[in-house]
Amino acid sequence: MGRFIPLSIPNFEGNEKKYVDDALEQGWVSTGGAYINKLEAQMAEFLHVEKVAACQSGTSGLHLALVECNVLPGDMVIVPTLTFIAAVNPVRYQFAEPVFMDCDDSLCMDPVKLRKFCETECQLEENVLVHKATGKKVKALVVVHVFGNLADMEAIMDIAEEYHLKVVEDATEALGTYYTEGRYAGMYAGTIGDFGAYSFNGNKIITTGGGGAITARNPQDVAHIQYLSTQAKDDPHFYIHNEVGFNYRMTNLQAALGVAQMEELPEFIKRKHKNLDLYREVFEGFENGHLLGFREGTYSNQWFYSLKIDRTKITASMRDIINRLQEKGVQTRAIWGLIHEQLPYKQSIAYEMEKAPYYSECILNIPCSTQITEEEIKYAADCIKEVLM
Numbered sequence: 001m002g003r004f005i006p007l008s009i010p011n012f013e014g015n016e017k018k019y020v021d022d023a024l025e026q027g028w029v030s031t032g033g034a035y036i037n038k039l040e041a042q043m044a045e046f047l048h049v050e051k052v053a054a055c056q057s058g059t060s061g062l063h064l065a066l067v068e069c070n071v072l073p074g075d076m077v078i079v080p081t082l083t084f085i086a087a088v089n090p091v092r093y094q095f096a097e098p099v100f101m102d103c104d105d106s107l108c109m110d111p112v113k114l115r116k117f118c119e120t121e122c123q124l125e126e127n128v129l130v131h132k133a134t135g136k137k138v139k140a141l142v143v144v145h146v147f148g149n150l151a152d153m154e155a156i157m158d159i160a161e162e163y164h165l166k167v168v169e170d171a172t173e174a175l176g177t178y179y180t181e182g183r184y185a186g187m188y189a190g191t192i193g194d195f196g197a198y199s200f201n202g203n204k205i206i207t208t209g210g211g212g213a214i215t216a217r218n219p220q221d222v223a224h225i226q227y228l229s230t231q232a233k234d235d236p237h238f239y240i241h242n243e244v245g246f247n248y249r250m251t252n253l254q255a256a257l258g259v260a261q262m263e264e265l266p267e268f269i270k271r272k273h274k275n276l277d278l279y280r281e282v283f284e285g286f287e288n289g290h291l292l293g294f295r296e297g298t299y300s301n302q303w304f305y306s307l308k309i310d311r312t313k314i315t316a317s318m319r320d321i322i323n324r325l326q327e328k329g330v331q332t333r334a335i336w337g338l339i340h341e342q343l344p345y346k347q348s349i350a351y352e353m354e355k356a357p358y359y360s361e362c363i364l365n366i367p368c369s370t371q372i373t374e375e376e377i378k379y380a381a382d383c384i385k386e387v388l389m
């Protein structure tokens, strides 16, 4: 005993301490300071976009994106059910209603059902999509790039254009993922839709403790988000505010961490690939489960590794599987509980659910920290095979 292989922990092998010390020494610890601007510039360069706004969390970024999409009380926003709940809650912060969509085999939103919903359940009235049964306006959709994969953005953007929907990409798990082929070749997750949100929470591919960022196709939207995130201050000296703002700006201490982490992002992605390759070797020929891949024509950051358990062979509950692995010192986790089944969302519309309930019973996320060793990968894989016998 004594052995413990965590699911996903942060990696601070770079300039983190140096930059945080520097921010402390300069006394810039709050929502002003050079590291915030530096992180925004670094991200804009990495993502090939004009402008990025750093904020307190991925959740706050998603909230500001919905504000910017003019999502108002009583509106509808289409969201996935198979995701972390932070992708959905901001809809309710605006007193709007989510409509839950199923996933396809990429675990991301199913564009076929999305189109069917828009076509059969809604109608366009003067370029506004209206949900026929309730009369509510469908303003936007939130598409999540699950575990570093990319949703089918070509299909989704076509539908959004046809039905006049704003597209908010939740790229909180997909920083560094991009298309290598097709209409969006060279474009990064989060830079294809109208808005893209990133998260720097502790388990994400880079972390600032807590933090996030938002970009938009229109740089003026990003500037307005920066303004809203700092209490909508129109005059820095005389406290004039012409809109209701938020306290959502990232702090300089967080940004100091972020600048160091961005320097390491390419190395982190390299290690995610190398480690997944090794897992693939070790799981080759294993009959009771297999590792999911990522969308063809994309380069994924491979943030999280998903083992799909063959439910025709293994009937043990996820809870049992995870507990037995925990006893062996291997930390794993189940995919999220479906959001349309959670207490706050049980009354919301859930459209033709089929694949999300299926995948929620068979996906196991396995240890994927960037500093995991080869020996630890082999040990973890052996334990997983043993438990899934």
Ligand SMILES: *Cc1c(COP(=O)(O)O)cnc(C)c1O
Pocket: 056, 057, 058, 059, 060, 083, 084, 086, 087, 144, 170, 172, 173, 198, 199, 200, 201, 210, 211, 212
């Ligand atoms: C992490 C995450 C978020 C929220 O990011 P925070 O920075 O924790 O607020 C939103 N959506 C998804 C899919 C996430 O994984």
